Amino acid sequence: QTSFLTPPVGFALFYLKGVCPPEIKLIDIYRGVVPFIILQLIGLFVIIIWPELVTWLPAYVYK
Numbered sequence: 001q002t003s004f005l006t007p008p009v010g011f012a013l014f015y016l017k018g019v020c021p022p023e024i025k026l027i028d029i030y031r032g033v034v035p036f037i038i039l040q041l042i043g044l045f046v047i048i049i050w051p052e053l054v055t056w057l058p059a060y061v062y063k
Contacts, residue, residue, distance in 0.1 A: 002040045005033045 004012040013033065017026050047054055 002037060002044075005037055005040075 003009050007013075007030075013026070013029050016029050017024075020029070
């Protein structure tokens with residue numbers, strides 16, 4: 001998911017640029033997605049630090 005919002009790929013960013021009015025620059029779109037990228041990275045680090053958050057349900061079901 002993060003790869004759709006970050007360069008060099010950034011498919012979602014280029015799509016947004018294509019549908020936005022001409023006065024919105026690509027740099028404005030880049031600045032706008034920074035909070036979302038930060039939230040995704042925080043979520044990723046939380047899962048790396050505490051993998052039990054995502055493995056407790058399968059472990060509970062298969063007991």
